[in-house]
Amino acid sequence: SQRRSRLQPHRLLYSSTTMIRLWALLVLLWAPAALGFARTARVQVRMQSEPAFSGAKVLENTAGVSASDVNIRKLRVDLGSAKDSYTTPGQYIQMRPSAGEKAGFYALASAPGSGSEAELLVKEADSNKWLIGANAGTSVQVTAPAGNGFKLAENFDDLVKFDFPVQNVLLFAAGTGIAPIKAAIESGALRLEDGRTCKLYYGARSMESMPYTEEFEKWEEMGVTVIPCFSQGSASSDLPSARTGYVQHALEEDGVSMPRNSGALLCGMKGMTEAVKSILTDAGVFPERCLLNF
Numbered sequence: 396s397q398r399r400s401r402l403q404p405h406r407l408l409y410s411s412t413t414m415i416r417l418w419a420l421l422v423l424l425w426a427p428a429a430l431g432f433a434r435t436a437r438v439q440v441r442m443q444s445e446p447a448f449s450g451a452k453v454l455e456n457t458a459g460v461s462a463s464d465v466n467i468r469k470l471r472v473d474l475g476s477a478k479d480s481y482t483t484p485g486q487y488i489q490m491r492p493s494a495g496e497k498a499g500f501y502a503l504a505s506a507p508g509s510g511s512e513a514e515l516l517v518k519e520a521d522s523n524k525w526l527i528g529a530n531a532g533t534s535v536q537v538t539a540p541a542g543n544g545f546k547l548a549e550n551f552d553d554l555v556k557f558d559f560p561v562q563n564v565l566l567f568a569a570g571t572g573i574a575p576i577k578a579a580i581e582s583g584a585l586r587l588e589d590g591r592t593c594k595l596y597y598g599a600r601s602m603e604s605m606p607y608t609e610e611f612e613k614w615e616e617m618g619v620t621v622i623p624c625f626s627q628g629s630a631s632s633d634l635p636s637a638r639t640g641y642v643q644h645a646l647e648e649d650g651v652s653m654p655r656n657s658g659a660l661l662c663g664m665k666g667m668t669e670a671v672k673s674i675l676t677d678a679g680v681f682p683e684r685c686l687l688n689f
Contacts, residue, residue, distance in 0.1 A: 446489060448498075448536040449477055453529045459516055462604035466519035467571060468527055469504075469606070471512050477539040478511045484579035485544030485660075485688030488513065490537045492525050499523050502662070502688060503540060504574035506582035513540075516574040516606055545575070545686045547584050551658045561658035561684065564591050565651070566619070567642055567671050569598040569663030573607055575688045576662055580614055587618035594620045594649075598642040598667065601628040643670040654679030660686050 452473050459467035474481075474488070481503060491498035499522060505514035519527045529535070551561040564585050568576045576595065579585060587593050595614065599605035602625065611621045611634070623637040624645050638645045642663075651657060657680050661668045672685045 446538040481540035483544030486540040502575040563657040564593040565659040566595040572663030598624040651678040658684035
């Protein structure tokens with residue numbers, strides 16, 4: 396019995412050493428296969444993340460503003476059957492001139508359900524000069540509309556997530572960020588006909604560099620109080636509600652009435668959206684009700 400007990404540690408050591416060697420052998424055999432699987436998985440992910448492009452045509456390309464120091468174009472593009480994926484204001488498409496070229500992301504300015512013709516608002520940059528100068532009839536490649544868009548039903552109307560629906564809608568846009576906000580207004584998804592109040596704080600350098608001023612009267616008739624905010628130049632006498640300064644400063648001046656019953660849509664440069672969201676949440680607006688389209 397004493398001899399067995401003295402041999403047991405040697406047997407355990409032998410057993411442990413054998414197991415380690417076996418594990419090492421298994422690792423050597425398994426590692427190349429695992430690395431190959433990982434490479435295959437990465438390739439598959441890349442293939443799955445590449446969106447499908449289809450042919451489309453530019454139908455119209457017109458000036459979006461009258462200012463000479465900024466080039467913003469309004470474009471109409473025929474999406475064809477790809478339009479069926481456009482269900483929510485705030486969604487976007489990718490567009491490129493041809494296969495192999497880098498695509499740009501463009502939020503849709505037309506409302507869902509408005510047909511196969513999509514409206515875009517594009518500010519000139521080095522990456523999109525080809526699109527800025529595209530004539531009617533130019534062939535392009537586009538993806539189907541994608542993205543979550545503004546989750547209005549989930550965050551403005553859901554009485555499970557919140558105890559009460561939104562009664563006060565606040566919209567914030569700067570520059571071409573007005574595109575998805577326009578889509579939201581004209582889609583009817585804001586449900587302003589149900590008695591909700593709505594204000595649009597809309598920023599640009601000046602009246603001349605502000606797109607869609609011709610739509611203001613229609614939006615007012617739909618129940619949207621439009622508050623243009625001009626960062627450079629004075630407020631226009633044609634727009635009694637216009638302010639001088641930035642969007643966030645106008646919001647600070649006005650404050651937020653009914654914050655717990657308020658919801659907001661935001662689109663524009665990061666500095667503006669972050670400042671506005673901070674003001675809203677500090678006032679008591681639920682963070683989940685401050686919606687970005689991206």
